[in-house]
Structures are given as C-alpha cells and as structure tokens.
Amino acid sequence: MTRSRLLGLVLATALALTGCGATSGGSDSGKSEITVAGTYPIQNLDPASPAGGGNTGTNLVAQEIFSRLVRPKQDGSVEGDLATDWKSNSTATEWTFNLRSGTKFSHGSALTANDVAASFKRLLDLQSTNAKNFSGYTMTAPSDTQVVLKAPKPDASIPHKLVIFYVVPAKVTGEDPDFFKSPVGSGPFKLQKFDPSGTVDLVPNPNYYGGAPKLDKVTFKTMPELAARMTALRTGEADLIWGIPDDQLPQLQSESNLSVETVQSTAVFTMWFNSGEPALRDAKVRRALWQAVDFPTIIKQLYPQTGTLADSPISPVTLGYVKQEPVKYDPAAAKAALTAAGFDFSKKLRLQFANAEFRPFNQAVVSDLQKIGVQVDPLEKEQAVFTKDLLAMNWDVNFQQLSNPTYDAANTLGRLYTCEAKRNGYCNPSLDKLLAAAVATPDEAERTRLYGEAGKIIWDDAVGMFPMAVKYAYAFNKRLTGFTPDPNGLPDFAKVQVSGS
Incomplete structure (x- = not known):
C-alpha cells in the first residue's frame, strides 16, 4: 500500500470514529437528530379529537406538525403564526384575522382561509375539550387571506384561546383516523413515523413558511418513569427531559x-x-383548613428549586394575575375556627389526586x-378514574x-x-x-384589574x-442550541440545532 493511500485510509477511519459532525443521541450518521423523552403519552395526533385531543402529549407533537392562527410567546403574549395581524370591533364580538x-x-398545496374556517367548524363539531371555549362562535372566510370570528357575546380573550386551535386541510371532517395516521400540516415538521405505544418521529417540512428546521429528525419517546428518563439522558439515548x-x-x-434550566410555568x-358538600359549604371552614397546612415548609422540603408559595389562583405569567394576601399557617387558630363553625371532626374528608409524583405532597x-x-x-387514582x-x-x-x-x-x-x-x-353571582x-373588556390593564378582583x-x-x-425544570445536552424551556411543558423545536452539525 502506498503512503498516500495509507494516509487516506487513516483519515477516513478517524472521521468515521469521530462521527464527523457533532451528532446527537449517540448516532454516528452525521445527521442532526435529537430524541426527546417525555412523561405524557402520545396516543393521538388529532388535537381536535374529543378522545384525548387536549392531552399534553398530543399538543406537544401537534404544534410541530400543524400551524395555528396565533401562538404564545415565552412571556405569555401572543404573536402571529398563520395570521399576520388581527383586530376586533369595538365590542370584541367580531375578530378579523389577515x-x-x-x-x-x-x-405542497396552498393553505387558504377556507382551510382555517373549516378546521374551526370541525373543532366545534367534534366537541373536543377546546371547543368548550367557543360555544356559539362562528368563523367565515370572506377571502382566501382573511377569516372573521364572531362571538355570541363580547370576548377579548379570543387571541389567547386560539393558541390551541390547529389548522388542517378543509377536506378533513369528523375524526378521520386514517388522515391522522399520516397527517398533513403546515408546521415546521412533518410526520415520518407514529407508534401509539410511545414513539413519534418528525422530519423537516421543506414547505414551512418560516424555512425548514435545521434538525434532520426529532424523535419523541414516552418515558413515564423518571429513572428511565434520567438514564436515557445520561447515556445519550435522550437529549432532553423535563418534569x-x-x-x-x-x-x-x-x-x-448537561444544561439544567427552570422556567416559571x-x-x-x-x-x-367541594363546596357542595355540607361539611365544606362554609367559607370559614374552608379557610381554616387552608390555614392548618404549613405549605411554606412543605414547599421548602419538597420543591426548593421548582416551587414558590402561590399568591394567586393563577400563575404570574398568566394575563389577569394579581397578587393576593398570603394565608398564614396557624394551626391553633385553624382548629378554633373549625370548632366555632361546628365542623364534624369525626368525618373523613376524601382527598383525590392522580400521579405518584404528587404523593409526597x-x-x-x-x-x-x-x-x-x-x-x-x-x-x-388512575388518571381515567380521577377525571371521571x-x-x-x-x-x-x-x-x-x-x-x-x-x-x-x-x-x-x-x-x-x-x-x-x-x-x-x-x-x-x-x-x-x-x-x-x-372577558368583555378589550383593554388588558382593565381586564387584569377585574380578574384581580375576581381572584x-x-x-x-x-x-x-x-x-x-x-x-418546570428542563435538562438537556449542551450540544443543543436555540432551545428555550416552555412555561407549559410544550417546547418547540423549529429553531433548535445540534452544535457542529
């Protein structure tokens, strides 16, 4: 063998061993591929389905395959997706989206306003979880580039409600399980493979209006067990986990x-x-029970990094958040208040919850x-029993x-x-x-004030x-760039890359 041929063989072997291009997930293919290990099952790819369409796992994948009129930003505000702009009439009963x-x-086929309006009608017809947000609403398409949403009463929350409304081709009606085995959307990715037992493979959509993603492939694997997710992250089988x-x-x-980041959810x-139960009808009783629990200590012991004492029924990143006066832990005062209210200490209260992770709390x-x-x-309880x-x-x-x-x-x-x-x-009342x-007030400052009073x-x-x-705590391989932790546990991968690929 000549010296030049020997040198070429050595270089080729070295490139093969190094993977030539900072791959992910332990692959030596040279492709930019990542694996995401999540806790929630992905049993259905139809976000409008009444059978699980509102599930977190479904929405996680749906936002990559399908576009929406609008989508949420990291700070909770809304930006356009298919819509470039929108406005309401003076009473917030009619909204126009361009x-x-x-x-x-x-x-490759064009997406028009007719597809948007038909998708909205389908959402209502299927009576899915999200459809309850639009009872009595209608959507029409005056032109190929405009839709008009009409509400039966003033509704200034419509743009936020639409962040979980996804657009499919107008020909899709009813549940159509065959379509969702290989769905067509206009999001950044398209489906390559779907195994309802726990795996979804997505590849770039070359027709995406924002440009095809840099990742060659995103694989979602359902791993409900924490130990399995942790092991997968450490071994390189997975590149991202949370929860x-x-x-x-x-x-x-x-x-x-690894990088570890937390984000306010x-x-x-x-x-x-259950205020309908005789033992809990009195607000003084309910307040006393709250006062009897040392939540600051429980949070400090169980959630030192991912929990803070709440000061509102809603999160600080939600429109309408207004801080309330904390309820102070005082077991003596709580027992005295319960006694004064005639509370029956011999009656057992039934506290229901789902998911073992919440057992210690x-x-x-x-x-x-x-x-x-x-x-x-x-x-x-099992999730289905809990929900029922x-x-x-x-x-x-x-x-x-x-x-x-x-x-x-x-x-x-x-x-x-x-x-x-x-x-x-x-x-x-x-x-x-x-x-x-x-909900009827278009001015966000006034809406926040009113929700503060309600809160x-x-x-x-x-x-x-x-x-x-x-x-929410996210842990991910440092080779991932452009990744942003999501406040709803629904991270987007359209702008994620693997460094060096």
Whole structure:
C-alpha cells in the first residue's frame, strides 16, 4: 500500500470514529437528530379529537406538525403564526384575522382561509375539550387571506384561546383516523413515523413558511418513569427531559455535558374544596383548613428549586394575575375556627389526586390536617378514574397541577369558577358578573384589574387552597442550541440545532 493511500485510509477511519459532525443521541450518521423523552403519552395526533385531543402529549407533537392562527410567546403574549395581524370591533364580538400569503401544507398545496374556517367548524363539531371555549362562535372566510370570528357575546380573550386551535386541510371532517395516521400540516415538521405505544418521529417540512428546521429528525419517546428518563439522558439515548423532581436536580446540575434550566410555568397546585358538600359549604371552614397546612415548609422540603408559595389562583405569567394576601399557617387558630363553625371532626374528608409524583405532597397535607384532628383519606387514582370522579364531584378535596396553555385567566378563572361551570360546587353571582366583565373588556390593564378582583373573591372564599406556583425544570445536552424551556411543558423545536452539525 502506498503512503498516500495509507494516509487516506487513516483519515477516513478517524472521521468515521469521530462521527464527523457533532451528532446527537449517540448516532454516528452525521445527521442532526435529537430524541426527546417525555412523561405524557402520545396516543393521538388529532388535537381536535374529543378522545384525548387536549392531552399534553398530543399538543406537544401537534404544534410541530400543524400551524395555528396565533401562538404564545415565552412571556405569555401572543404573536402571529398563520395570521399576520388581527383586530376586533369595538365590542370584541367580531375578530378579523389577515393571513400570510403563500403558505403551503407539507405536501405542497396552498393553505387558504377556507382551510382555517373549516378546521374551526370541525373543532366545534367534534366537541373536543377546546371547543368548550367557543360555544356559539362562528368563523367565515370572506377571502382566501382573511377569516372573521364572531362571538355570541363580547370576548377579548379570543387571541389567547386560539393558541390551541390547529389548522388542517378543509377536506378533513369528523375524526378521520386514517388522515391522522399520516397527517398533513403546515408546521415546521412533518410526520415520518407514529407508534401509539410511545414513539413519534418528525422530519423537516421543506414547505414551512418560516424555512425548514435545521434538525434532520426529532424523535419523541414516552418515558413515564423518571429513572428511565434520567438514564436515557445520561447515556445519550435522550437529549432532553423535563418534569424532574427537585431532589434529582443537583446531580444533573453537576454533570458537565448537561444544561439544567427552570422556567416559571403557567401551573399552580390547586386543591379545590367541594363546596357542595355540607361539611365544606362554609367559607370559614374552608379557610381554616387552608390555614392548618404549613405549605411554606412543605414547599421548602419538597420543591426548593421548582416551587414558590402561590399568591394567586393563577400563575404570574398568566394575563389577569394579581397578587393576593398570603394565608398564614396557624394551626391553633385553624382548629378554633373549625370548632366555632361546628365542623364534624369525626368525618373523613376524601382527598383525590392522580400521579405518584404528587404523593409526597398530598401525604404532607394530610399529615398537617391530622395534627389538628381533621381526618383525611388520600385517594390516589388512575388518571381515567380521577377525571371521571372529578367531573362527577366524587370528592371532598381535589388536587390538580392546573396549567393554562392559553396564558389567559379566561381559560381558568372564567371557565372553572362560574356557577354554570359546576366544577367545584361553588356559586357566586357577584363573581360571575366580574368574570363576564373581564372577558368583555378589550383593554388588558382593565381586564387584569377585574380578574384581580375576581381572584380575590376566589382566594378569600377559599374555593380551594392554592399552595404553590410551579416552575418546570428542563435538562438537556449542551450540544443543543436555540432551545428555550416552555412555561407549559410544550417546547418547540423549529429553531433548535445540534452544535457542529
């Protein structure tokens, strides 16, 4: 073998061993590929489906495949996606959205206003979770580049509500499971492979109006077990995980090849009282139960990095947030108030929750209540059972990590605390009037003031206990650039790259 041929072979071998291009996920292909390990199942790719369309896993993938009229920014404000601009009439009952021209679906056909209007009608027809935000609304397409949304009553929250409305081709009607096995969208990625048991592969959409992403492939893997996600991150099987308990963060923060970031989320630990139950009808009783739990200490012990004592029923990154007066821990005063109200200490309260990760928190709450003689039965339920019992009001105290993908108080305060909602047994006509006025007011400062007043009623009447504002912790390979942690646990990968690729 000549010296030149030998040198060429050595160089070729060296390039092959180094991977030639900073790949991800342990691959030597030279491609820019990443793997995302999430906790939520992705069993359905249809975000409008009544069967799981509102799930976090579905929305995580849907935002990559499909476009929306508008999308949320990191600070909770709204920016255009398919829409370039929008405006309402003076009463906020009619909204006009102008669409960007030249937008195409991933298979190359043009996306027009007719596709947007048809997708909205489909959303309503399917009566999915998000459809409840648009009861009685209509959308028309006066031209190929404009849609008009009409509401039956003033609604200034419409742009925020639309951040979870996705556009599909107009020909798609009904649930159409065959279409969603290989869906066509106009988002930054398109589907390569979908395995409902837990894996989704996405590749760039060359027709994306914002330019095809730099990543060659994004793989989403469902890994509900924390140990599996942690191992996958350390071994390089996964490049990004989140939903990490505080006690695991120091170890990840010590590893030189990983970045760990926390972001204030839209989620608040919310523990509703069933005000329809005789034992919990009195606001003084509900307030006393709240006062009996040492939430500052529980948070410090369990969530030192990802939890802060809540001071509102909604998160600080939600439009309508106004700080309320903290409820001080005072078990002696709590027991005295319960006794004065004639509370039956022999009756057991049923505290329901789902997901094992919340078990220590709820056990701590039960322990504190027992210290003043309040008996509580903690009921950890499977998600389906939990949801069924939640809607049936088959509980006394209901724990949820309640997030808000719209970043607008209309989606939480306005949707869950009205007399009509019947979600927690609480009904206050004065609160209803405030919430109606808030959603009808186009001025954001005035909306915030009104929601602050509504939040004070909910807070002072102790419709529930609101212990903790949640931060989400993300851990990812340092080779990822352009990644931004998302306040809703729905990170976007359109601008993510692998350094050196």
